[in-house]
Amino acid sequence: MFIFKNAWISITRNKGRNILIGAIILVIACACTITLAINNTASDLINSYSNSYQKELTLSFDRKQMxxxxxxxxxxxxxxxxxxxxNIASYSVDDVATFAENDHIESYYYTYSFSLNGNSIEKAEIETESQPGGFGGRPNGKGQNKNSLDFTLNGYSSIESMSEFINGTYTMSEIRDNAWDIAFDGNYVFINKELADYNELVLNDKIKLEDEDGNTYEFEIIGIFEDNEKSVDSMMSMFSNSANTIVTNANALVNIDNSNDSIKGSINPTFIIDDYENAEAIQSDFYEKGLDETYVVQTNQETAEAAVTSVKNVKSFATTFLIITLLIGGVVLFILNMINIRERKYEIGVFRTIGISKLKLTMQFASELLVVAFVALIIGAGVGATMSKPVSNSLLSSEIESSTNSSEQMKNNFGGMGERPDGSGGNRGGNMPDFNKMSGTPNIQAYDSIDAVVNITVILELLVIGLSLVFVSSLASMISIQRFSPLTILKERS
Amino acid sequence: MAKKIKENKKIDIKDNVILSIQNASYQYSDATSDEYAIKNISYDFEKGKIYAIRGRSGSGKTTLLSLISGLERCTEGTILFDGKDLKDINLDTYRNSQIGIVFQSYNLLPYMTASENIILSLDASGQKIDNKKQKAIELMESVGLKSDYADRRVLRLSGGEQQRVAIARSLSYNPKMIVADEPTGNLDKQTESEILDIFKKLAHEEGKCVIIVTHSPNVCEIVDEIYDLKKVK
Incomplete structure (x- = not known):
C-alpha cells in the first residue's frame, strides 16, 4: 500500500526527527535488554540452583524446649x-532407617561417631599454658576435654555424607589406589597428615586404638588428608582441629559399638527430602515412629536460599530499574510524539486535503514510528547484549563483596567464637555456629559471574515491551490526528 | 451576503451544472448561535467555465472553498456535486477523485520531490497506472514544467514552479472541477499570467469547471463569472 511507501519516504527524508526518536527508543531498548537479560538469567540461575541444591533435613536436639x-x-x-x-531416648541406625521410610524422603546418609584412646599411636597434642586443658584447645572440635578419649572417630555411611571433603574443608593428600572401593566396609581409615607425621605413619600402616575397657581395635590407613580450614581459634595451637580426628566408615563403627557396651556412639543422620514444605509432616511422622519430641527437624533451606541472595538482589534491582526505565521512557516518548504530531500538522493538512483518510494517515504515522522503533529496538538489543554481561557481572561482584563483608562482620560480631547467633548459648570449644554458611558466601562463589545472556526469549520480551511502549506512548498523538481539521490547519498556514 | 454579478443565481440544476450550492450556511463549532462564517449562499458552477469568488478578508471565501472542496460540511443548506448531495458522499473519495484543490501556498510536501508529490495524489485516488512516474512527468509537462524537475525536492523550485506542481497534482486523477485559493497570490505578473493560461485551457479546452478564490483584478479579467462574497453581519 502507498501509505507504507510514504512512511518510508518520510523516514528517510526526515532523518533528524527519526534519529532523535530512534535514539530515545535505542536507549530504552538497551536498558531493557540489559535488565531483561539479567532478570531472565538470574531467574534461570535461581531455578537451576534450587533444583540442583540437595534439600537436606537433619535432627537436632532442642535444648530450649527441654x-x-x-x-x-x-x-x-x-x-x-x-x-x-x-533419660532421653536416643535413636539407632535401625531407627534412622525406619524414619527414612517416608514418601517425602528420597534418600539418607549418616555419620556415626565415638571416641577411642590410642594404643599403637599417640594423640597429636602439645600442652601449653595458653591452651587450657578444660577446653582441649579445640573450641570448634567435638567437645574434647581432659577426661575425653584421645581420638574422635567419624564414620560415614556413604561418600555423599563426607561433607568435610565435599565442601573442601578436608582434602586428600595421599590415597591408596583402591581406597574408595573399600572405604565404606571394613576397618579402613583416613587420618590427618599432622597425626601421620606426629606418629610417622604412612599409607597401608596399621594402627591400634583401644576403648576404656582396654579392648583394642586395628585399622588400616588407606588415606591421609589435610585440613584446609583456617583456624578461628584465638588460642595458639600447633595442630589443626581435626588432627586427632580419624575418618572411617559407619559400618565399622556400628560393628564395634554393637560388640561393646561401654562404647556409646552417636548417629547424625541427614535425610534428602523432596520439598522443604514437607519438613513438618516428616517431623510428625518421626514422632509417630518413636522419635523423642525434644528432637526437632531442621532443613538447609536458609543456607540454600542464602546462596542465591546476591543473584536475587541483582534480579530485584534489575526489575526496579526496568520499571523506572519504562516509565521515564514512556513519558519522554509520549511528549516527543505529541511535539512531533504538532510539528507535522501542516503535513497532515496536506494529506487530508488530497483525500487521504484519517485511518490511512494514522496507519502511515504509526508505521513510521514502528519502523523506527523496530530498528532502534534491534540495535538496542545488540548494544544491550554486548553490555549486559559486564554490567551484570559488575553488579554481582559488588553484591558478592557486600555479602563477604557482612559475613566477616558477623564473624567479628561473635568474636570469632562463642555465642550462637540466635543467642541460644554455646560454650568455648562447643558447637560453634558455621558463620560462612549463614550468609551463603561460600556457595555464592560458584556464581562469581552471572553472565547474562540475551537469548530469543529476551529479544521477544524486548520487542513486546518496546512495541507496546511505543504504541501506548503514541496513542494520544494518533488520536489527535483524528481531531485535526484540514480547514483549521490550512487557515493557520495561510 | 453573496452577490452575483454576471448572472442571476439559479437554484434549479441545469444539465451543465457540476456543482450547485443551495442556501448553504456554515457556523464554526465554537461560534454563537447567530454567528455565521457564511449564510444562505446559493451558487451554481458549470462545466467548461472559470469562476472567481471575490470578497474582503473575513467574508468567508476560504470557508466557502472548504465547503466546495469537501474539507468541511455545511451546517445548513445543500451542496450538490454532479446531482449528488455532498452529505451522502465520502468526502475523502470526493477530494481524491472528483475535485482538484490548488492553494496560494501550494501545500506541497517539502520532503518529497515534484514527481513524488504528484504520485502521492495518484496513489490516494487509487488509480491503477503502471508507470506513475511517467504519468507524473507528463502532468508536469502539461503545466509547463520540464521533466528535469521531476526528481527535485519542491523546496528547490521557484514559487511559480511549485504552483505548477500543485496544479499538476490536482490534475493527476483528471477531476471534473478545480478549486484554487489565491493561486497567483505569491507569484509575479508574468508567472500569474502563465498560471491563468493553464486554468483557461483546463476550463475552455478540457471542459473542467475552475473556481478561483481571489483578490486579483487580473484573475477577475479572465474568468467567465464572478461571485462576490460579503461578510455576514
Missing part, C-alpha cells in the same frame, strides 16, 4: 533436668 520445664536456677531443678536429659 529446659523450659525446669527451674535451672535451683539445685532441684537442675537435678530434674539432668535426669530428664539422661
Amino acid at each position: 529446659m523450659k520445664d525446669f527451674d535451672t536456677n535451683g539445685e532441684e531443678g537442675r537435678e530434674q533436668a539432668k535426669e530428664k536429659f539422661e
Whole structure:
C-alpha cells in the first residue's frame, strides 16, 4: 500500500526527527535488554540452583524446649533436668532407617561417631599454658576435654555424607589406589597428615586404638588428608582441629559399638527430602515412629536460599530499574510524539486535503514510528547484549563483596567464637555456629559471574515491551490526528 | 451576503451544472448561535467555465472553498456535486477523485520531490497506472514544467514552479472541477499570467469547471463569472 511507501519516504527524508526518536527508543531498548537479560538469567540461575541444591533435613536436639520445664536456677531443678536429659531416648541406625521410610524422603546418609584412646599411636597434642586443658584447645572440635578419649572417630555411611571433603574443608593428600572401593566396609581409615607425621605413619600402616575397657581395635590407613580450614581459634595451637580426628566408615563403627557396651556412639543422620514444605509432616511422622519430641527437624533451606541472595538482589534491582526505565521512557516518548504530531500538522493538512483518510494517515504515522522503533529496538538489543554481561557481572561482584563483608562482620560480631547467633548459648570449644554458611558466601562463589545472556526469549520480551511502549506512548498523538481539521490547519498556514 | 454579478443565481440544476450550492450556511463549532462564517449562499458552477469568488478578508471565501472542496460540511443548506448531495458522499473519495484543490501556498510536501508529490495524489485516488512516474512527468509537462524537475525536492523550485506542481497534482486523477485559493497570490505578473493560461485551457479546452478564490483584478479579467462574497453581519 502507498501509505507504507510514504512512511518510508518520510523516514528517510526526515532523518533528524527519526534519529532523535530512534535514539530515545535505542536507549530504552538497551536498558531493557540489559535488565531483561539479567532478570531472565538470574531467574534461570535461581531455578537451576534450587533444583540442583540437595534439600537436606537433619535432627537436632532442642535444648530450649527441654529446659523450659525446669527451674535451672535451683539445685532441684537442675537435678530434674539432668535426669530428664539422661533419660532421653536416643535413636539407632535401625531407627534412622525406619524414619527414612517416608514418601517425602528420597534418600539418607549418616555419620556415626565415638571416641577411642590410642594404643599403637599417640594423640597429636602439645600442652601449653595458653591452651587450657578444660577446653582441649579445640573450641570448634567435638567437645574434647581432659577426661575425653584421645581420638574422635567419624564414620560415614556413604561418600555423599563426607561433607568435610565435599565442601573442601578436608582434602586428600595421599590415597591408596583402591581406597574408595573399600572405604565404606571394613576397618579402613583416613587420618590427618599432622597425626601421620606426629606418629610417622604412612599409607597401608596399621594402627591400634583401644576403648576404656582396654579392648583394642586395628585399622588400616588407606588415606591421609589435610585440613584446609583456617583456624578461628584465638588460642595458639600447633595442630589443626581435626588432627586427632580419624575418618572411617559407619559400618565399622556400628560393628564395634554393637560388640561393646561401654562404647556409646552417636548417629547424625541427614535425610534428602523432596520439598522443604514437607519438613513438618516428616517431623510428625518421626514422632509417630518413636522419635523423642525434644528432637526437632531442621532443613538447609536458609543456607540454600542464602546462596542465591546476591543473584536475587541483582534480579530485584534489575526489575526496579526496568520499571523506572519504562516509565521515564514512556513519558519522554509520549511528549516527543505529541511535539512531533504538532510539528507535522501542516503535513497532515496536506494529506487530508488530497483525500487521504484519517485511518490511512494514522496507519502511515504509526508505521513510521514502528519502523523506527523496530530498528532502534534491534540495535538496542545488540548494544544491550554486548553490555549486559559486564554490567551484570559488575553488579554481582559488588553484591558478592557486600555479602563477604557482612559475613566477616558477623564473624567479628561473635568474636570469632562463642555465642550462637540466635543467642541460644554455646560454650568455648562447643558447637560453634558455621558463620560462612549463614550468609551463603561460600556457595555464592560458584556464581562469581552471572553472565547474562540475551537469548530469543529476551529479544521477544524486548520487542513486546518496546512495541507496546511505543504504541501506548503514541496513542494520544494518533488520536489527535483524528481531531485535526484540514480547514483549521490550512487557515493557520495561510 | 453573496452577490452575483454576471448572472442571476439559479437554484434549479441545469444539465451543465457540476456543482450547485443551495442556501448553504456554515457556523464554526465554537461560534454563537447567530454567528455565521457564511449564510444562505446559493451558487451554481458549470462545466467548461472559470469562476472567481471575490470578497474582503473575513467574508468567508476560504470557508466557502472548504465547503466546495469537501474539507468541511455545511451546517445548513445543500451542496450538490454532479446531482449528488455532498452529505451522502465520502468526502475523502470526493477530494481524491472528483475535485482538484490548488492553494496560494501550494501545500506541497517539502520532503518529497515534484514527481513524488504528484504520485502521492495518484496513489490516494487509487488509480491503477503502471508507470506513475511517467504519468507524473507528463502532468508536469502539461503545466509547463520540464521533466528535469521531476526528481527535485519542491523546496528547490521557484514559487511559480511549485504552483505548477500543485496544479499538476490536482490534475493527476483528471477531476471534473478545480478549486484554487489565491493561486497567483505569491507569484509575479508574468508567472500569474502563465498560471491563468493553464486554468483557461483546463476550463475552455478540457471542459473542467475552475473556481478561483481571489483578490486579483487580473484573475477577475479572465474568468467567465464572478461571485462576490460579503461578510455576514
